[in-house]
Amino acid sequence: MDVSQYLEIFIDETKEHLQSLNEQLLIIEKEPENTDTINEIFRAAHSLKGMAGTMGYKRMQKLTHQMENVFSEIRNGKMKIDAGMVDVLFQCLDALEEYLDNIQSSADEGTNDNEPILNQLEAILKGEVPATGAAESENIVKEKNDSANSESMGADLTFADFERHAVEDAFEKKMNVYIIKVEVEESCLLKAARAFLVFKSLENVGEIIKSEPSAQDIEDEKFEQTFKICLVTESEMDKVLGIVKNVSEIKDAVGQKIESIEEIGGNKPVEEPVVENKEEKNENTKQKGKKEAGKPEEKGAVKQKNAGKPVVNRSVRVDIEKLDVLMNLVSELIIAKNGLISTSSQNESKSSQSFNEQIEYLERVTTNLHESVMKVRMMPIETVTNKFPRMIRDLTKKLDKKMELYMSGEDTELDRTVIDEIGDPLMHLLRNSADHGLESAEVRAQRGKPEIGTIRLDAYQDGNNVVIEVSDDGNGIDVEGVKNSAISKGTITEEQAESMTDKEIIDLLFKPSFSTAKKVTDISGRGVGLDVVKTKIESLGGDIEVKTQLGEGSTFIIRLPLTLAIIQALMVELGDEKYAISLGSIQTIEDIPVEDVKYVQTKEVIHLRGSVIPLIRLDSVLDIEPKGHPDSLTVVIVKKGDKLAGLVVDRLLGQQEIVIKSLGKYISNSSKIISGATILGNGDVALIIDVNTLI
């Protein structure tokens, strides 16, 4: 059997476990006594070990194994967590991530043994545990190795009544009843097949009454390294075990003779190797737990167990390409539906009421279908942001600055394609804030700021956009500094600098020429790679702007489109051309008498409910012949963040669901006013106006 088919699942799940380990470690660093978290960590480490072993990644397995040992000591209260230990554990996670990267790129874990980390873990294990404990921990290591999933022998086998009867019958007939624990080799790939062979050969010498997990589960490979069989036979124990061990790839088989019916269903577990494997037990253990009252030291563990596994989401992993196909089909459907609507409105004489009703029905269904498909593609931004707390922690140590990251709106959802791309730019901005934005503790003290710097990452939805803000309470951008260095670099001339607004100067930071200039970074405190950030965000159809106050901090605001494919839009007419404006950015629609238009600095504005709103004549922006001089203007009030603008249009055509299509690479769209095109019901093409570029 080839494990490569599981590789993807392995990578995904390992990522999840590593992420959870990272998060839990951060918690544990702050609350060393949090037992839930310790349990959670232990579970994740244990699963990691199991998975790495199954996939045959020995180095990874070794490292996780050692890590697990440390956690198990902590869990048993034999060790206390301290800062040094957390550091080592974080190093451990990094090393595991490295393995994972290697596996991802080449399906091989690489050759780095990470000896230093292993040694450190060893030292932790030895150093903290008293002399007797050292031996004990050694012991645990050993025992755990062969009991990765083992429990006591017979006790937790739950016998149904008829099974009990079978056992009783066997006793009457003076036959032997054995419970046999079989352990399959870790490298074994066809565990189910091996188990089947064991069953088969045992059936030759006796009768299998019961197995744990059930025969069905074993057949489906729903077990780890071990399973148990209750066998009724006339043969001797040694012979039976011999038969089992004869099956290849069976590592070990241990038998226990059941002497009386009381032993099964077990009020007295025969051997109890390690306490910490408790969670691995399945539901059957509960029963056992109850009957185990006699073993006092067990109690604690049983109680802890109920802290339980997190509820697993019922989900299916789907290739994003398949979703794309689905999305395209939905798009086609919507275009077809729009076609139907426009035909029905054209020949009104023909269209009966029921026809219209059916169309409305179709419209409802397609809209819902579209929403569902979109939702499937959406992921919470959390999947990206959850690695940031760890990053900030590391930066705190590296930069020797005290800072705290606050995040909000991690549940804001974005399209999967955007999620995949947005991580790097965000990381970049956070690093910038930590490195260049925040001042050192002394400077902060002088300025009367709290010693610990604040970095915030806030995400929220705003109409059809998702806004992500990265802000800090650091130094802010030194506009003069940027200006001077831009002049000295020759990016702008002194005359140009004179006439530039602060905003234009700050925008210089996003120019590629600034990115590599170390000097600028020193003076301005900003700059490395901001152009890359901007390019990336623009390629996702978004934009970025900066707000800054010297000495008080700066805020980078990223605005991303919520959906990339289908939107609700207002159709407007300009001259004889039709344009679509995304409904998400529209605030209101107003009829403004021409005489209400005022001028501020030779620009047209209107007064509306207490605010002054600049007017944008779309016809002149889009090079359309103006249509006469009407008495009143139809103004579509649009917003971007807290800025408003009024777009003057000739006529409103109504709301429509539109499918966004790209204009393609040939036709130049340098002004970026047009964000795409859509196909109308009658087959014509209408262009979509990107309001964000106009404001």
Added chain:
Amino acid sequence: MDTAVNQTNVNIDNQEGTGITNQYIVVLLGSEFYGIDISNVDNIVRMQNITRVPKSQDYFNGVINLRGEIVSVMSLRKKFKLEDDEFTDKTRIIILKPDHQEPIGVIVDVVEEVVTLEEDLIEKMSSDNRNDKAKYLLGVGKDGERLISLLNIPAVISDDEK
């Protein structure tokens, strides 16, 4: 005449894999004949409503809806700086799809026919010949009495303003 364009859409077998095709679609711009290597051609459609795209290059007429896809359409006349197009019922849009890139449409006055030109009937463009139009041409083919300017499609669809 125009046997190849009696239907609205003419799908042409690109004969991929056979290597060089020396078949050309002969089109008319004004009074001159131009040849387009058939392997670049995806489709020929009748003139239809073109949506203007503001602020685009001036030789682009805009975009059309080609069976659900948005395809940009340029005017060869404008690109070659000839007189402006006059749309008639013979005007066609040739959809080019060179090397499986995005499709692009070019407007021509008339689509005449498909001809096969042997290598020795094609006179390569000499490099010193550099009037404005020359960079768009591969050579000149002789088809009987007719001279056909063979278009260098990658050059034609590349953006001059970049």
